[in-house]
Amino acid sequence: MTTTPVLEIRNLHKAYGALEVIKGVDITAPKGHVISLIGSSGSGKSTILRCANLLEDSQQGDILFKGEPVTWRGEGLNRHPADAAQVLRIRTNLSMVFQQFNLWAHMTILQNVMEAPVTVLGRDRAEAEHAARGYLDKVGIGDKCDVYPAQLSGGQQQRAAIARALCMEPEALLFDEPTSALDPELEQEVIRVIKDLANEGRTMMIVTHDMSMARDVSDHVVFLHQGLIEEEGAPDALFGAPKSERLQGFLSSTM
Numbered sequence: 001m002t003t004t005p006v007l008e009i010r011n012l013h014k015a016y017g018a019l020e021v022i023k024g025v026d027i028t029a030p031k032g033h034v035i036s037l038i039g040s041s042g043s044g045k046s047t048i049l050r051c052a053n054l055l056e057d058s059q060q061g062d063i064l065f066k067g068e069p070v071t072w073r074g075e076g077l078n079r080h081p082a083d084a085a086q087v088l089r090i091r092t093n094l095s096m097v098f099q100q101f102n103l104w105a106h107m108t109i110l111q112n113v114m115e116a117p118v119t120v121l122g123r124d125r126a127e128a129e130h131a132a133r134g135y136l137d138k139v140g141i142g143d144k145c146d147v148y149p150a151q152l153s154g155g156q157q158q159r160a161a162i163a164r165a166l167c168m169e170p171e172a173l174l175f176d177e178p179t180s181a182l183d184p185e186l187e188q189e190v191i192r193v194i195k196d197l198a199n200e201g202r203t204m205m206i207v208t209h210d211m212s213m214a215r216d217v218s219d220h221v222v223f224l225h226q227g228l229i230e231e232e233g234a235p236d237a238l239f240g241a242p243k244s245e246r247l248q249g250f251l252s253s254t255m
C-alpha cells in the first residue's frame, strides 16, 4: 500500500515578470522522508519552497498537499491567493524555517513560539504554552523561555524558530538555508536538532549549502541548476558518484 505524499510538486514553472526562474520541476516528498535541495545561488531553491508554501504564485504546474491541488495562480498586479483559509492551512501545515530566524524582537522566546498557535490557529492559551515549553525543551533551550531573542546566540535563535515551526504541528517542515547565517561552531547545534527531527520520521524539505548535513539526513537529494533539476537521487549515489559535470563541479567547489 502506498500513502499519498505530503507534498508533490509537478512540472512547476515560475516567472518573475519575464524572467522564468523555475522551468518545469517535479519533486515529491513522501511522508517521513527528508528531501534536500542543493545548487548554486540563484538556481531556484528558495523559490520552490516559497511556491510550495504559497508565498509565491506560479504560472504552470501543480502543487499538491496530501493529494489536494493548492496551486496559486497569479492575477496581474493585484494578485492574491483566492482562498485565504486554504493559504493559512497550507502555511500551517508546511511550516517554514528561514535563514534569518525572523523572531519577533519585542516578544520573549516563549511568546514567539506560542503566538501563532494562539492568535492564528485559535488554540487554548494554556495548552499552547505547554506545547511551546515542550518544543523549546526538545530543541535544548527550555531554560530560555523568558528571555528576548537579542539575548540569544544565532544558534539558539534558530532553534527557537524551529520550536516555533513545530508548535504549529505541521505535516512537514520546510527549511531555507537554516544554518547559513550562523558561525560554524553554532551550525552544529542546529544540525543536531534537524538530525533529531529526521530520525523522528518528520517529513522535511531542506534547502542547504551544507553537503555533509544533506548527505546525513536526506532520503533524496535534488540538485538544481538554473531552474531545472540537473540530477537527483539517493545521497550516497549523488554525493559518492555524481554523474553530471555540473554536479561534479558544484560538489568540488563546496568541499
Ligand code: ADP
Pocket (backbone or CB within 6 Å): 016, 021, 039, 040, 041, 042, 043, 044, 045, 046, 047, 048
Ligand atoms: P536560490 O535560493 O537557489 O539562491 P532563488 O530561488 O532565490 O535561488 O532565485 C532564483 C532566481 O529568481 C534568481 O535569478 C533570483 O535573482 C530570482 N528571484 C528571486 N526572487 C525574486 C524576486 N522577488 N523578484 C525577481 N527575481 C527574483
Ligand code: MG
Pocket (backbone or CB within 6 Å): 045, 046, 047
Ligand atoms: Mg535561496
